[in-house]
Amino acid sequence: MSAPIAAAKIDDERLKQVSWLRQALVRPELGAICGAILVFVFFLMVAGDSGMFAPQGIRNWTLVSAQFAILAAGACLLMIAGEFDLSVGSMIGFAGVVIAILSVQWGWPVWAAILSAFAVCLFIGAVNGFLVIRTGLPSFIVTLAFLYILRGLTIWLSVATTRQTIIGGVGQAAEGDWLAPVFGGIAFRGLFQWMGDQGWIATFTRGARMGQPVVEGIPALVFWALGLILFAHVLLTRTRFGNWIFASGGDAEAARKVGVPVSRVKILMFMFSAFCACVFAACQVMEFGSAAADRGLLKEFEAIICVVIGGALLTGGYGSVIGAALGALIFGVVQQGLFFANAESSLFRVFLGVILLMAVIMNTIIRRMITGER
């Protein structure tokens, strides 16, 4: 038996030396890192003196990016687990209206309304997942159905209870509530006031808010975004469950054979995606003090775009939460940057389409590099 053993050993000389560039390329985040740098350099040059990088400007695109990041965290894990959730946008509208109806119309305490909305969203997420697993249908179709079902229900609920599609008054109801600031609060007010007093950030010079800093603190939304990204990243890369997420999306059959509970993983990821949508909705309702039946329109696609820009494969089994977060940052910076650069805002969609196409093409190439297929 010595001959085959010797033969096996000399295999190595035929392995090509892998360049560092190629090695770096197969990291899913690379495209998003380059994209983020590119976007920042571009807007520093084009809109550097427009106030985009002044405190208010920074707050502006940070908030938008954070919104995308919250949804992207959920969409990212779900996509790596091999599924989509197109009902995210409708879920945002639905959760918001549930919070508003329960707290304003029914007079429930706001904390109870928020927790109920979370319970309902998690349940719908589980139903999404259960239907996908049970029927074996593509999640694209199942969640597309829920995109319509939830949007329709949202408008109907809203109109049936208030005769309007916008339900206000959540702001007053939320006063003094212990849970509301977790979603709508602003942290570090004192620090920002102090920085304003020191002259480090601009303060209002006129009006009712004279002397207050233009940026009053860091909204809870930003902490949610950072928290969800950190949670999803650690879960994906540092835990046993994370390996199961990769495995479920990479090849569900192979994963089942070695004992990975694929159905449980996928259903839980649908629930996580729904949870993220509900966080988004709760933050938005608390910030505006109202809910509207048309909130969250197209958010499902924007979340998916962030994830794809972040290097995840649409077919599952490969991707990165950090990449998705950078995708959200790129998305937010460009959307707000075009405004600061006085560009026609409709061009944003053109940009979006182009960058999506580029990202998908690049991801496909990277996939071929990893799997060695031609």
Next chain:
Amino acid sequence: MSEAPPILEMRGIEKHFGPVVALAGVSFDIRPGECHCLLGDNGAGKSTFIKTMSGVHRPSRGEILFEGRPLRFSSPRDAMEAGIATVFQDLAMIPLMSVTRNFWMGREPQKRFGPLKLFHRAHAEAVVAEQMREMGINLRQADQAVGTLSGGERQTVAIARAVYFGAKVLILDEPTSALGVRQTSHVLATIDRVRARGVGVVFITHNARHALAVGDRFTVLNRGRTLGTARKGEVTITELQDLMAGGGEMADMSALGEGAL
């Protein structure tokens, strides 16, 4: 080594699917540290037999003795826990994932980090590097994707995984059928290494040459029956091929094919 008592013994196994008799009396045993080749042409009942041995099917008649005791597996998991591992042709490996993640898939080692239980990556990578080195695969880096490995190397990773997780009997379903010459020799070398560790290897193939290169004993399956077992040196390629074909007609053909093989 083949004087040791068998780990797994199958006596007069029959398996019927309705009116179809897939197995009509199969006897087979496997001892520690040997490679027992099961040869058979397509449709001979190899797949049914593997599935019976690995607990997917229950035999309609006959008995299975595991380490001398009669045993009835009610699921593949029972068989796996008893130490019977099957490496199927599709390998249950995910090309996009690293060798380490694939190796541990479903059985990831964990370590405590405060209140959290994290994937013990350092341990996982160290074990895989060690196991791969023993099997003659030099990984370029710990997170190298399985997709970058050759077919033979993938087979070897799947075998190493089964052995590491305590396989006493390793059933290999056509491990060389889709491979080139060099890749095949890699897999045969892996079988040799695994056998040296005392694992009983059931090597299923329809290639008599591959079987003879590594096998200690040879059993031919034809039309759902075993046609007896031969020891190494007692049988030639031509004889094995004749038995697989079920007698006469192939004998003439093999005279033609001898040179080509």
